[in-house]
Amino acid sequence: xLTIDFTGQTVVVIGGxxxxxxxxxEAFARHGARVAVASRTSQKxxxxxxxxxxxxxxxxxxxxxxxxxxxxVAGFAEVAAAFxxxxxxxSGAAGNFPALAENMxxxxxxxxxxxxxxGTYHVLRAAHPxxxxxxxxxxNISAPQAVLGMVGQxxxxxxxxxxxxxxxxxxxxxxxxxxxxNSVIPGxxxxxxxxxxxxxxxxxxxxxxxxxxxxxxxxxxxxANACLFLASPLAAYVxxxxxxxxxxxxxxxxxxxxxAMEPLLRAMPARDKP
Ligand code: NAP
Ligand code: COA
Numbered sequence: 001x002l003t004i005d006f007t008g009q010t011v012v013v014i015g016g017x018x019x020x021x022x023x024x025x026e027a028f029a030r031h032g033a034r035v036a037v038a039s040r041t042s043q044k045x046x047x048x049x050x051x052x053x054x055x056x057x058x059x060x061x062x063x064x065x066x067x068x069x070x071x072x073v074a075g076f077a078e079v080a081a082a083f084x085x086x087x088x089x090x091s092g093a094a095g096n097f098p099a100l101a102e103n104m105x106x107x108x109x110x111x112x113x114x115x116x117x118x119g120t121y122h123v124l125r126a127a128h129p130x131x132x133x134x135x136x137x138x139x140n141i142s143a144p145q146a147v148l149g150m151v152g153q154x155x156x157x158x159x160x161x162x163x164x165x166x167x168x169x170x171x172x173x174x175x176x177x178x179x180x181x182n183s184v185i186p187g188x189x190x191x192x193x194x195x196x197x198x199x200x201x202x203x204x205x206x207x208x209x210x211x212x213x214x215x216x217x218x219x220x221x222x223x224a225n226a227c228l229f230l231a232s233p234l235a236a237y238v239x240x241x242x243x244x245x246x247x248x249x250x251x252x253x254x255x256x257x258x259x260a261m262e263p264l265l266r267a268m269p270a271r272d273k274p
Contacts, residue, residue: 002232002233002234003232003233004031004228004229004232004234005031005032006028006031006032006033006087006088006228006231006232007031007032007033008032009032009033009034009087009088010033010034010035010036010079010083010084010085010086010087010088011025011028011033011034011035011036011086011087011088011089011090011231012035012036012037012038012076012079012086012088012089012090012127013025013028013035013036013037013038013090013092014037014038014039014066014072014089014090014091014092014093014123015038015039015066015091015092015093015094015141016035016037016038016039016048016090016092017037017038017039017041017044017045017047017048017061018039018044018048018193019189019192019193019194019220020092020141020186020189020192020194020220020223020224021037021090021092021093021141022037022048022051022220023219023220023221023223023224024090024092024141024220024223024224024227025037025048025052025090026051026052026055026224027221027224027225027227027228028057028088028224028227028228028231029052029055029056029057029059030055030057031228032057033057033087033088034057034058034059034083035052035057035058035059036059036060036061036062036079036082036083037049037052037059037061038061038062038063038064038072038075038093039063039064039093040063040064040065041063042063045061045062045063046061048061049061058083060078060079060082060083062074062075062078062079063075066093066115066118066119066120066122066123067114067115067118067119067122068122069122069125069126072122072123072126073126075126076126076127076130079130080130085130085131085132085136086127086130086131086132086136087132087135087136087137087231088136088137088138088139088231089123089124089127089131089136089137089138089139090138090139090141090227091119091120091123091124091138091139091140091141092140092141093115093116093119093123094112094115094116094119094141094143094156094194095111095112095115095116096112096153096156096194096197096198097112097197098152098153098197098198098200098261098265099152099265099268099271100151100152100265100266100268101154101155102270103265103268103269103270103271104154104155104271105271108155108271109154109155109158111155112155112156112159113155113158113159113162115159116156116159116160116162116163117158117159117160117162117163117166120140120162120163120166121166124138124140124166124170128174131174131179132179133177133178133179134177134178134179135178136178136179136180137179137180137181137182137230137231137235138167138170138174138179138180138181138182139181139182139183139184139227139230139231140163140164140166140167140181140182140183140184141183141184141186141223142160142163142164142167142183142184142185142242143156143160143185143186143194144185144187144244144246144249144250144254145157145160145161146160146161146163146164146183146185146242147161147185147242147244147250148250148254148255149258150254150255150257150258151258151259151261151262151265152258152261152262152265153258163183164183164242167181167182167183167240167242168240168242171239171240172240175239175240180230180235180236180238180239181239181240182230182235182238182239182240182241182242182243183241183242183243184223184226184227184230184242184243184244184245185242185243185244185245185246185250186218186222186223186245186246187212187217187218187222187244187245187246187247187249187250188208188209188212188217188218188246188249188257189217189218189219189220189222189223190217190218190219191219192220195208195217198257198261199257199260199261200264201264203260204257204260204261204264207256207257207260208256208257208260210253210256211249211252211253211254211256211257212246212247212248212249212253213247213248213249213251213252213253214247214248215247216247217247218245218246218247222245223245226243226245230243
């Protein structure tokens with residue numbers, strides 16, 4: 001019988017110190033894994049490691065900005081030395097702010113692309129020597145912006161579409177080594193930093209909820225459960241897919257949030273530099 005049990009396995013969650021990714025780290029901890037998390041803020045790393053240990057898991061963390069390749073390489077070396085080969089890698093560090101393309105500076109656009117897209121490449125590239133083969137599983141945390149355009153999200157749309165193409169391309173390159181790669185696209189997840197930024201008023205939040213065919217926002221466990229499945233033997237032949245976990249949002253409702261945000265974004269002052 002195939003089961004979802006990660007006892008004895010090493011799981012690394014990059015950007016795992018808050019929101020959806022922390023929910024994913026905790027879910028793997030509850031299912032027996034030893035878990036490592038990483039992000040830029042040492043206090044968030046320390047708090048998350050303590051919370052994972054409180055759940056009974058062996059846990060560690062490292063501080064790194066995914067834009068700094070050398071720091072990411074050093075972090076994975078620490079994890080591999082302490083925990084051995086990596087069975088599951090979740091790459092979810094991301095940055096976002098809503099702004100019209102003409103109102104953000106080139107550096108604003110670049111910051112998000114550097115974190116989401118270049119950062120994903122850095123993470124996967126640095127993890128590659130340490131991934132278990134055969135048997136390793138990589139999950140990239142993507143976003144609906146990878147699939148459809150959204151007003152105020154040119155940087156995120158470009159970056160996350162790139163993330164999914166990394167998933168597909170490395171599925172071709174690393175599949176023969178016995179490493180599976182997949183992307184997960186969370187829908188609107190309640191109580192997260194992402195939704196605070198993309199649905200900043202109660203009215204837009206409500207428009208968002210109503211636009212989901214299932215008529216509810218998601219919770220971090222909705223995304224975490226999909227990650228448990230994708231990393232488990234139940235998904236042994238699932239490779240190179242981009243899986244929405246969104247209550248059907250991408251079937252049509254998603255664009256309603258962009259429409260609700262548009263007047264607010266058009267009224268925002270430009271941040272571009274001369
Ligand atoms: P969040 O709480 O802000 O999580 C982002 C995580 O990434 C934090 O742990 C953050 O910690 C870390 N991080 C940010 N920049 C980093 C950098 N440069 N280097 C290393 N770590 C960095 O956001 P969230 O809303 O839960 O989103 C989590 C993921 O889900 C993201 O990939 C996002 O695109 C995706 N997503 C979210 C939603 C949603 O509804 N929220 C929907 C679709 C997709 P530090 O600040 O300590 O670095
Ligand atoms: N509107 C327009 N431009 C913005 C902006 C906004 N709301 N917020 C930041 N920027 C621009 C800045 O002006 C700067 O460009 P400039 O140097 O030309 O002025 C550029 O983005 C970088 O800003 P900075 O604050 O120096 O970047 P950072 O590397 O410290 O932080 C961010 C990266 C901007 C993405 C920040 O929001 C972040 O750290 N986010 C992580 C959490 C998050 O976004 N969670 C949700 C995930 S979905």
